[in-house]
Amino acid sequence: MKEQDIRGLIGRVKRGDMSRRDFVRRMVAAGLTAPVAGTMLAHNGVAFAQSAFDYTPTKAGGGGTVKLLQWQPASQLNPHFAVGSADQHAIYLFYEPLASWDEDGNLSPILAEELPSLENGGVAEDGTSVTWKLKRGVTWHDGTPFTADDCVFTAQFASDPETLAYTMGTYRDVEVEKIDDHTIRLNFRVPTPFWPDAFVGTRGLILPKHLYQDYPGAQATTAPMNLRPVGTGPFVIENFVPGDLISAKANPNYHVANRPYFDAIEMKGGGDAVSAARAVLQTGEYDFAWNLSVEDEILDSMTAGGRGEVRLIAGANIEHLQLNFTDPWTDVDGERSSITTEHPCFRDKAVREALALLVDRAAIAEFIYGRSGEATANFINTPDRFASKNTSWEFDIEKANQILDAAGWERGRGGIREKDGVKLSLVFQSPTAGQRQKTQTVVKQACEEAGIAMELKAVAPGIFFSADPGNPDTFAHFYCDIQMYTSPMREPDPGLFMQQFLSSEIAAKANNWQLRNVTRWRNDEFDELAAAAAVEMDPVKRAAMFIEMNDLVVGEVVVIPLIYRKVAAGMRTGLKAPLSTWTSYLWRVSDWHYDA
Amino acid sequence: MASFLLRRILIALLSIIGASIVLYAVLALAPGDVFGELVSNPGIPPDVIANMREKLGLDQPIHIRYVNWAMAMLQGDWGYSLVNRVDVGQLIVQRIPATLMVVGTAQILALAIALPVGVLAAMRPYSLFDQIASTLAFIGFSLPTFFTGLLFILLFSITLDWLPFIYRSDLEQTGGAWIWAQLRQSIMPVTVLALFQAASWTRYVRSSVLEVIKLDYVVTARSKGLPERVVILKHVLRNALIPVVTMVALELPVIFGGAIVTEQIFRVPGIGSLLISSIMANDTPVIMAVTFVFACLVILFNLIADLLYRWLDPRIKLQ
Numbered sequence: 001m002k003e004q005d006i007r008g009l010i011g012r013v014k015r016g017d018m019s020r021r022d023f024v025r026r027m028v029a030a031g032l033t034a035p036v037a038g039t040m041l042a043h044n045g046v047a048f049a050q051s052a053f054d055y056t057p058t059k060a061g062g063g064g065t066v067k068l069l070q071w072q073p074a075s076q077l078n079p080h081f082a083v084g085s086a087d088q089h090a091i092y093l094f095y096e097p098l099a100s101w102d103e104d105g106n107l108s109p110i111l112a113e114e115l116p117s118l119e120n121g122g123v124a125e126d127g128t129s130v131t132w133k134l135k136r137g138v139t140w141h142d143g144t145p146f147t148a149d150d151c152v153f154t155a156q157f158a159s160d161p162e163t164l165a166y167t168m169g170t171y172r173d174v175e176v177e178k179i180d181d182h183t184i185r186l187n188f189r190v191p192t193p194f195w196p197d198a199f200v201g202t203r204g205l206i207l208p209k210h211l212y213q214d215y216p217g218a219q220a221t222t223a224p225m226n227l228r229p230v231g232t233g234p235f236v237i238e239n240f241v242p243g244d245l246i247s248a249k250a251n252p253n254y255h256v257a258n259r260p261y262f263d264a265i266e267m268k269g270g271g272d273a274v275s276a277a278r279a280v281l282q283t284g285e286y287d288f289a290w291n292l293s294v295e296d297e298i299l300d301s302m303t304a305g306g307r308g309e310v311r312l313i314a315g316a317n318i319e320h321l322q323l324n325f326t327d328p329w330t331d332v333d334g335e336r337s338s339i340t341t342e343h344p345c346f347r348d349k350a351v352r353e354a355l356a357l358l359v360d361r362a363a364i365a366e367f368i369y370g371r372s373g374e375a376t377a378n379f380i381n382t383p384d385r386f387a388s389k390n391t392s393w394e395f396d397i398e399k400a401n402q403i404l405d406a407a408g409w410e411r412g413r414g415g416i417r418e419k420d421g422v423k424l425s426l427v428f429q430s431p432t433a434g435q436r437q438k439t440q441t442v443v444k445q446a447c448e449e450a451g452i453a454m455e456l457k458a459v460a461p462g463i464f465f466s467a468d469p470g471n472p473d474t475f476a477h478f479y480c481d482i483q484m485y486t487s488p489m490r491e492p493d494p495g496l497f498m499q500q501f502l503s504s505e506i507a508a509k510a511n512n513w514q515l516r517n518v519t520r521w522r523n524d525e526f527d528e529l530a531a532a533a534a535v536e537m538d539p540v541k542r543a544a545m546f547i548e549m550n551d552l553v554v555g556e557v558v559v560i561p562l563i564y565r566k567v568a569a570g571m572r573t574g575l576k577a578p579l580s581t582w583t584s585y586l587w588r589v590s591d592w593h594y595d596a
Numbered sequence: 597m598a599s600f601l602l603r604r605i606l607i608a609l610l611s612i613i614g615a616s617i618v619l620y621a622v623l624a625l626a627p628g629d630v631f632g633e634l635v636s637n638p639g640i641p642p643d644v645i646a647n648m649r650e651k652l653g654l655d656q657p658i659h660i661r662y663v664n665w666a667m668a669m670l671q672g673d674w675g676y677s678l679v680n681r682v683d684v685g686q687l688i689v690q691r692i693p694a695t696l697m698v699v700g701t702a703q704i705l706a707l708a709i710a711l712p713v714g715v716l717a718a719m720r721p722y723s724l725f726d727q728i729a730s731t732l733a734f735i736g737f738s739l740p741t742f743f744t745g746l747l748f749i750l751l752f753s754i755t756l757d758w759l760p761f762i763y764r765s766d767l768e769q770t771g772g773a774w775i776w777a778q779l780r781q782s783i784m785p786v787t788v789l790a791l792f793q794a795a796s797w798t799r800y801v802r803s804s805v806l807e808v809i810k811l812d813y814v815v816t817a818r819s820k821g822l823p824e825r826v827v828i829l830k831h832v833l834r835n836a837l838i839p840v841v842t843m844v845a846l847e848l849p850v851i852f853g854g855a856i857v858t859e860q861i862f863r864v865p866g867i868g869s870l871l872i873s874s875i876m877a878n879d880t881p882v883i884m885a886v887t888f889v890f891a892c893l894v895i896l897f898n899l900i901a902d903l904l905y906r907w908l909d910p911r912i913k914l915q
Contacts, residue, residue: 069762073873075677075679075680075873075877076679076680076681076682078681081681084679084877161647161651162651164647164648164651164652166634166640166644166648168644168647169640169641169644218651221676221681226681226682227682239766241690241765241865242677242680242682242690243680243687243865243869243870243873244690244691244765244865244869245764245765247766266766268762268764268863269863269873270859270860270863270865270869270873271762271860271861271862271863272860275749275761275762275861275863278749278754278761279761279762282754283753283754283757283761285760285761285762286762460627462626462627462878463627466627466629467631467642467645468627468629471627473627511642514645514646515642
């Protein structure tokens with residue numbers, strides 16, 4: 001989709017000829033994430049839609065206790081200390097950000113009076129500052145009023161290196177300035193097109209200054225609030241056993257009228273996904289369970305009783321194959337996959353193209369991932385297969401054979417192709433998980449029919465995803481030809497996500513394999529696009545750049561996108577809950593209810 | 597006696613030090629660390645993670661980390677959970693009640709089944725009762741707890757809908773209702789564990805009693821005209837139970853170690869599930885503390901078993 005087309009569409013939304021939803025869908029189809037599409041509209045003067053969630057209860061309370069299962073349990077309740085997504089979810093019961101993302105990727109105000117935009121002057125034209133107006137009349141659970149000081153303090157808290165907050169990266173480059181008690185301004189060093197990061201979503205939860213100020217720096221870990229949070233959220237902590245359960249009761253002074261509906265909430269951890277699904281869908285012991293990575297057939301049999309249902313929530317997790325552009329089998333100064341080498345097979349684009357044709361995405365999606373995944377040709381997001389030609393995919397062994405024949409890869413002994421003494425024999429690794437090993441087998445079979453020998457390797461996830469410089473089996477070392485895993489785009493902006501293809505980000509021994517370009521692909525055009533997108537304030541131009549970047553990595557077969565994954569949630573029949581994968585699924589837990 | 601005790605305590609101390617070194621080394625050499633999930637998150641710059649690692653001392657060489665850990669442990673500092681960001685001691689204390697409740701009850705129940713069944717079976721070897729008891733015992737310890745656990749859940753929770761299969765440590769009921777709810781949720785995990793344990797203990801009690809019951813002094817006791825009850829309780833059991841007592845003593849640390857599989861299936865928030873979740877999260881201080889405490893208990897109960905054995909059976913020499 002070209003810049004002009006996008007402008008046209010925005011015009012139609014402005015005139016009311018096209019719904020926001022359709023616009024977002026078109027943009028998503030073109031390879032953008034929903035939040036970016038929403039931001040694009042906002043930048044052009046179309047306000048973010050208030051999430052269209054039908055909240056029917058007419059008063060707060062009366063809903064009894066709602067029981068949640070999150071089988072990966074929460075371990076502590078300081079939003080800036082969370083090391084995994086499990087904690088990030090639970091914390092939303094108690095703490096809130098200024099704004100958060102809904103399921104469609106629209107920004108929705110929570111502790112902000114309104115969303116900053118170009119029209120209301122909240123977002124500076126040059127992108128170097130954003131002004132937030134805070135909601136008035138909000139109090140912390142202990143009755144202290146919530147003010148701009150809390151925001152300023154949260155930024156200081158997170159950016160202090162002694163605190164060891166994982167959110168440090170979000171806050172250290174932002175200067176937070178208090179304008180008055182209910183206004184703050186965020187000053188950025190460089191134009192920041194994607195400004196909804198600090199104080200927004202998972203990393204934006206605001207801490208109470210009056211309590212945390214006594215625990216600066218390293219002392220933060222001893223703060224009792226890490227286990228007994230005092231926030232502004234819809235629920236007040238009652239009991240917390242790390243790794244096991246959280247129980248909380250409704251906040252009687254919650255700042256949104258008639259909410260929350262439930263009088264109490266209980267969140268239980270531990271166990272496994274299958275039994276969590278069973279407790280919600282089959283026995284109805286619990287009301288809700290998150291992240292049910294359970295096989296389709298099992299879910300079907302569980303929902304047959306009609307006690308519960310499965311909801312799939314779209315996100316931006318992409319299961320994909322990565323091709324190594326360096327030689328993983330040659331040692332250069334104690335390092336394999338060195339940037340000074342070239343992959344003996346993949347330097348020929350024909351081999352990469354043939355490989356892309358040998359991945360039977362339809363079969364993998366249907367038989368291995370079931371309802372939790374959709375086949376895709378696009379790295380950034382779901383493609384609209386019927387609209388976009390340059391992001392289409394096909395499975396064609398015949399064609400792959402033709403391409404390889406034409407490129408001079410001839411079948412040698414044992415049917416394995418070779419050219420100039422290089423054999424088409426590849427090693428394919430992925431972290432252990434039932435679905436991945438099945439996928440590997442499917443790919444291997446097709447490759448063998450095309451004369452490509454393939455050796456499969458499964459690595460324990462703990463090793464594969466570790467940052468251990470001494471372990472050759474991590475994804476960052478990439479000491480094999482192909483690897484496959486899910487890349488989570490937790491950030492609702494592809495800027496950060498696409499950094500993994502930058503020449504300056506190449507993972508190597510020199511940087512202890514800490515950098516993110518693990519395919520070691522280098523492309524000047526991509527680098528220029530990324531640099532331009534990083535400062536481009538016009539969302540339409542920026543969007544076009546991301547689409548181009550996506551087409552580059554897919555067209556050059558740096559990655560072979562496979563499955564666009566969804567998160568499955570189990571809900572008791574009748575439970576109404578706005579969910580989201582762009583942030584915690586509990587981002588609007590205040591609105592959860594059963595219809596009367 | 598004193599020198600025996602001293603020597604045994606010295607050996608126990610050495611074993612504890614050895615165990616701690618082995619445990620620490622294994623954990624340090626295991627791949628991955630607590631920041632695994634952060635590493636793959638593009639929103640977190642590598643230098644932020646490097647800073648966290650440095651501040652927590654994870655970048656130091658293993659022997660220095662071990663010495664630091666050991667010194668802290670000597671002063672009663674159990675360390676600090678990297679994931680939960682609280683003291684490990686606090687975490688363990690929170691988990692002990694559930695484990696004691698479930699695993700402890702299961703052990704008592706197992707003993708209550710194994711003793712009478714084993715003795716009765718041995719009194720009439722190869723009778724119908726013995727045959728049935730032996731068959732059941734074989735089935736019992738051939739079926740792993742994860743299998744019987746799932747079987748129980750399928751039968752009692754899903755098909756019959758009688759019992760909850762998620763154990764909660766914070767029941768809201770009080771008084772009688774609390775006891776009832778506690779009972780309902782404990783039945784399945786306790787039974788699963790108890791049956792497994794009882795099966796092997798029954799076999800043990802049976803063979804032990806069988807050995808003693810044939811001895812001359814038992815025949816003498818019988819021929820004196822003592823009632824069978826007195827013969828069994830006073831003469832047979834007392835001697836037959838000596839090896840059983842030591843075996844039970846050696847099993848006691850398990851009560852504190854928890855039952856990893858069963859706790860996981862029924863979501864019992866005990867030590868076993870703490871250990872599993874810490875291993876999943878690579879939370880080394882917690883894994884270290886739990887396994888080390890377990891190692892200490894095993895060594896301690898070995899010592900106690902030795903002393904007990906010697907006290908019960910004076911024929912056993914100190915050497």
